[in-house]
Amino acid sequence: MKWIDEAAYACAVGWSGQDCVTIYVGGIRFYKPVHIGDLVEVRSRLIYTGSTSMHIAVDVWAGDPRLNMLKQTTHCIIVYVALDAQGKPTSIPPWIPQTEEEKALRDYAVKLMDLRKGVEEEMRPFLHLD
Ligand SMILES: CC(C)(COP(=O)(O)OP(=O)(O)OC[C@H]1O[C@@H](n2cnc3c(N)ncnc32)[C@H](O)[C@@H]1OP(=O)(O)O)[C@@H](O)C(=O)NCCC(=O)NCCS
Numbered sequence: 200m201k202w203i204d205e206a207a208y209a210c211a212v213g214w215s216g217q218d219c220v221t222i223y224v225g226g227i228r229f230y231k232p233v234h235i236g237d238l239v240e241v242r243s244r245l246i247y248t249g250s251t252s253m254h255i256a257v258d259v260w261a262g263d264p265r266l267n268m269l270k271q272t273t274h275c276i277i278v279y280v281a282l283d284a285q286g287k288p289t290s291i292p293p294w295i296p297q298t299e300e301e302k303a304l305r306d307y308a309v310k311l312m313d314l315r316k317g318v319e320e321e322m323r324p325f326l327h328l329d
Contacts, residue, residue, distance in 0.1 A: 202241045206242070217281035221278070221279055223278035224276075230271065231271075234261075236263070240260040241260075246276075247308035259273035
């Protein structure tokens, strides 16, 4: 999980040129185990930008380096917010999807955002933020 966060952070900082903080980590599912000695590849890519937020898809691939074949073990979406020197959310350059794949990923990010609203409503009674 540390590597996932670091890969997404690098992506967010690289895009925004600002310091960034995680505001949301969604739906981490560990599909397959990663064994000691496995080669691990953590791939992150920007799939949506709002005014101050960046939605980043992170995929983890791993496998025995002797077999020269990695399998996907994890996928999740992390949302980072760019911060100004005062620690307030600050605007970032928009990311405009170009390819069909990028457009599909942007649509996926938007759909997940909508779904999360329902999840967060369900969780609200169990939050004690004040
Ligand atoms: C990040 C932080 C400064 C944002 O401040 P805020 O006043 O809550 O944020 P805002 O309401 O201005 O929203 C900022 C952005 O976050 C997005 N956001 C807010 N809640 C969100 C959620 N639940 N999921 C995804 N994005 C969310 C908003 O849509 C907005 O993005 P946009 O400008 O692209 O539309 C504040 O929430 C914070 O400090 N959180 C703690 C962060 C932290 O400690 N992270 C480390 C965890 S290890």
